[in-house]
Amino acid sequence: MKKMKRQPTHPGNIIKKDYLEPLSLTITEMATTLGVSRKTLSKILNERGTVTPDMALRLSRAFDTTPDLWLNLQKNYDLWQAEHSSKEWLRVKPLAKQLLHSNI
Amino acid sequence: MKKMKRQPTHPGNIIKKDYLEPLSLTITEMATTLGVSRKTLSKILNERGTVTPDMALRLSRAFDTTPDLWLNLQKNYDLWQAEHSSKEWLRVKPLAKQLLHSNI
DNA sequence: ACATACGTAACCTATATGGTTACAATCAGC
DNA sequence: GCTGATTGTAACCATATAGGTTACGTATGT
Numbered sequence: 001m002k003k004m005k006r007q008p009t010h011p012g013n014i015i016k017k018d019y020l021e022p023l024s025l026t027i028t029e030m031a032t033t034l035g036v037s038r039k040t041l042s043k044i045l046n047e048r049g050t051v052t053p054d055m056a057l058r059l060s061r062a063f064d065t066t067p068d069l070w071l072n073l074q075k076n077y078d079l080w081q082a083e084h085s086s087k088e089w090l091r092v093k094p095l096a097k098q099l100l101h102s103n104i
Numbered sequence: 105m106k107k108m109k110r111q112p113t114h115p116g117n118i119i120k121k122d123y124l125e126p127l128s129l130t131i132t133e134m135a136t137t138l139g140v141s142r143k144t145l146s147k148i149l150n151e152r153g154t155v156t157p158d159m160a161l162r163l164s165r166a167f168d169t170t171p172d173l174w175l176n177l178q179k180n181y182d183l184w185q186a187e188h189s190s191k192e193w194l195r196v197k198p199l200a201k202q203l204l205h206s207n208i
Numbered sequence: 209a210c211a212t213a214c215g216t217a218a219c220c221t222a223t224a225t226g227g228t229t230a231c232a233a234t235c236a237g238c
Numbered sequence: 239g240c241t242g243a244t245t246g247t248a249a250c251c252a253t254a255t256a257g258g259t260t261a262c263g264t265a266t267g268t
Binding site: 140141143144147153154156 | 227
């Protein structure tokens with residue numbers, strides 16, 4: 001398991017650099033293709049929006065990928081944010097190892 | 105990539121069957137350990153709640169796992185739900201293959 | 209100058225998360 | 239049978255998010 005050292009790439013970046021730009025597609029066009037508003041797509045591309053499961057399915061249809069590709073990117077991004085935005089979770093005390101890893 | 109045929113296991117099930125029950129921990133105790141309300145944990149265990157990134161971090165601390173373990177379970181569950189709750193995303197037209205997979 | 213594309217604010221609606229409190233139901237032990 | 243512990247959940251609250259429409263200022267290309 002890899003521990004993320006720096007902020008993971010936001011899915012919006014991949015969409016823009018690996019799809020829209022190479023394909024010369026405008027955001028307006030792409031939003032129409034995806035069946036969402038320009039605002040929704042624009043927010044994702046500018047890292048202010050989230051790839052929801054529904055959006056992942058739409059992207060997977062349009063780009064012939066798995067929906068997991070997009071959800072994994074979003075998941076890693078969200079996890080990194082949660083890890084760094086609050087440290088509250090660090091106060092959770094691990095259950096005793098002998099309790100967890102006993103093979104009785 | 106595996107296509108899910110049936111509803112993926114909800115993370116709450118795993119928590120209950122693989123952790124709480126074997127360890128004889130009550131929900132009330134576990135909620136306290138995790139630093140969340142009993143309601144929040146109970147909802148997850150009964151498949152009416154979501155493992156958020158923050159909750160995944162708490163679970164990973166308590167159970168000595170990766171947070172990804174829990175987020176992946178939740179992601180697969182959510183994806184399956186989205187796939188089956190609405191079929192809207194199926195109306196997205198795939199971009200032409202020659203457009204997508206040209207190596208120019 | 210004009211049309212196109214873009215980011216985003218403002219506004220609205222629907223939904224989700226998580227906390228507290230309270231209540232009814234279940235179950236174990238005495 | 240009584241008691242206490244545990245649980246699911248409703249009711250209520252505050253906050254946040256997703257997504258839509260409309261409109262505006264700005265930038266860019268022709």
